Amino acid sequence: MVLMDTDYEVPAEVDRIRARVAKRVETDAGTEEVETWVRVFPVSNETTAASGAYRLPATFAILPQDADLDREIVVELEALGVGGDAALVRRRVRTGFVRGEARLVRTLLYRACESVTCPAQQSCGCPDGTSCATPACVDEWIAPDMLESIEDPGALPPNSDFPSTTEPDGGMPDGGVGPDDGGTEPDGSIDPDGGSECEPPLTECDSECIDTQIDPRYCGDCTTECPGGFVCDAGFCVDPGDCRTNGIGCSGFTYCDEATGDCLRGCTDDLQCIKDHEVCNVETHECVCLERFERCAFDCVDTQSDPRFCGDCVTSCPLGEVCEAGACLDPGDCRTNGVGCSGFTYCDETTGDCLRGCDDNAQCTGGNQTCNTTAHQCVCAPGFHSCGGICVSDLDVNSCGALCAPCPVPSDSTPICESGVCDFVCEDDFETCGDACCPIDCPPGQVRFDGACASVHIRTADNQGNVGQYASMALDAQGSPRIAYYASSGSNLLYVARQTIVPWPRETADAPGNVGEYASLKFSPQGNATVAYHDAGNEDLKLATRLSGGSWAAQVVDDQDNVGKHASLAFGPTGLAHISYYDETNKDLTFAARQSNGTWTLQTVDGDQDVGQYTSLAFDPGGLAHISYYDESNKDLKLATRQSNGAWSTETIDRQGDVGQHSSLAFGPNGLARIAYYDETSKDLALAEEQSGGAWVLVTVDGQADVGKHASLSFDAAGVAHIAYFDETNTALKHAFKKPGEVWKIETIDDSGDVGRFCSIAVDSQGHAHIGYYDATSTDLKYALIAAAE
Known part of the structure; x- marks a missing residue:
């Protein structure tokens, strides 16, 4: 996960800043850099700073995912000249991840390395993938444990050493996506105006979206792990006893081990798998992707058509290209090529580029989805709402309303969800009394008070x-x-x-x-x-x-x-x-x-x-x-x-x-x-x-x-x-x-x-x-x- 915050001091010859993220991956040919994300930020505030004298500051927050802990990440910042895509100057930093922590990479981008003398421990933009340091050009490496640690990547702290002629934005990220996300569009789980965000009812724990109400690894919060054999029920660790004989089996994201009677973490039903295109493998008790889909960065992705993950989980098609049959192709100007765009892309009528997104309902492969042709995003169809990235019925009592909360079930009632609000219907022989269902008639020798029947009530x-x-x-x-x-x-x-x-x-x-x-x-x-x-x-x-x-x-x-x-x-x-x-x-x-x-x-x-x-x-x-x-x-x-x-x-x-x-x-x-x-x-x-x-x-x-x-x-x-x-x-x-x-x-x-x-x-x-x-x-x-x- 990478987030970027910028407070620019911009000269006249620069009108855009391009941020690039890549991973260093070991292949048969050696170490290769796989570009995972590129985003261009337009800038409009101009100054009269002389060439070679201005500085462009940026702050990147990097959050680890388990699959990338042993990999290097490359962060590049480029100043693009007015009227073209040529980089006037580039800043390049290599670093890594620290498990469970968000770290900051702060950069200072200078106009030209030759005319700048860098202070000690400071580097400047240089061509050819190197950086200028005291003052020689080297390929810059910063150890992850030397990076500044932060608790809230959604509110990046400012740095007084980075001057700006524009009004600071308070440290809020300008945008961000996961390192496995290609193209120019942010990942759906990232708030473009803030930090990483999991859709309700999911919570981000160790860079993964978790339902803390049912997952025994993170029960109730991101720090509580249930003991072995326990289940996570409504956010609390509960010992269900022997699941073979307790009459209720296991609950949450667990299954019953018939050999021991313990509730072990895993699935036995597709309903326990919370992501799109996932089903339960009842033999391994794991949530796996449907056929034709491949797991990339925790999600099940169609690598045959998705330009973010084209052919595999590491290949991201360059901007404007499409993914066909698992290969990146340049379709040319989609307005005049006679075929338009393919895969999960749409034709930008202004530029003729094929951009990542949908233009037709058929491109939305998640259940109960439709295409918003204005935003070019797959959204939930009418009568459905998004919970944890899955479109569920507006009547679903297990994911009711915007918070996707399960509806409480008073005794002797059936829960209902109407207009995003939980309610319940009392069973026969019961009637509503406040937030409970009360028996209409109590058995002989009992009397009803405060919603319950008993022979004696004391208050x-x-x-x-x-x-x-x-x-x-x-x-x-x-x-x-x-x-x-x-x-x-x-x-x-x-x-x-x-x-x-x-x-x-x-x-x-x-x-x-x-x-x-x-x-x-x-x-x-x-x-x-x-x-x-x-x-x-x-x-x-x-x-x-x-x-x-x-x-x-x-x-x-x-x-x-x-x-x-x-x-x-x-x-x-x-x-x-x-x-x-x-x-x-x-x-x-x-x-x-x-x-x-x-x-x-x-x-x-x-x-x-x-x-x-x-x-x-x-x-x-x-x-x-x-x-x-x-x-x-x-x-x-x-x-x-x-x-x-x-x-x-x-x-x-x-x-x-x-x-x-x-x-x-x-x-x-x-x-x-x-x-x-x-x-x-x-x-x-x-x-x-x-x-x-x-x-x-x-x-x-x-x-x-x-x-x-x-x-x-x-x-x-x-x-x-x-x-x-x-x-x-x-x-x-x-x-x-x-x-x-x-x-x-x-x-x-x-x-x-x-x-x-x-x-x-x-x-x-x-x-x-x-x-x-x-x-x-x-x-x-x-x-x-x-x-x-x-």
């Missing part, structure tokens, strides 16, 4: 830290979960709606001040999220309502003494809010009922000794309010019922030991009350079941270890009872459920650290349970979705 709802205490879960009218909770980080009340992103977008329902403990969330009949909670800063009971525009309005419900802890909110049959809570100053159970005019009526429900902690408020099917709560003085579980006349009656439900903390009240499908609570004496999760005659049956739901704190009870539409609670012994979140007529079943939902405190459950219309809870290890709010019981 972090708020990962900001020091958030999630006093979590309260509720479902909106669409069955979507919402959580209100306390953030100790800001001492405020927060609210989140479930999302697939983490953390869920959160809203501040009330701040500042130390507000939000004992949060109780419910949705009003109008669909507004409403939260009752304790204002610890002012020792008040408050209520916050989310308005239709997304803002929040907070109001004080009770500011008498220290009130508002253990709050529980419910909406009555008239759609108005009601709250049960603890009056810590008077040690009473208190009830607040909102009136239609927006005011609140406050009642003491039970003022006998110290009562009213762990309240849970619910309305029965008849519209009467009931409150379960803890009697601290007697260590009992109690229930208060509001009569139709507004008076309250109370009864003790369980007095066997220290019972009643963490109570949660709900009414089953038969309209009878159930209360889940913690038995401090036995360290059990207990349940009180109301009977049709008014009696109560006490049941131990979970008696294993210390369990039952933070109990939260709910029923689904099928009458299945669900309880979320905390396992103190194992610091885990647990879930108990019971179908009508069956026994309780218990499962651990999350045991990843100290998790499960402040849990709150709600069950949707499909029977799926949603739980919000606190992760004390990470101090975050978490969410669990549990599939409906089978």
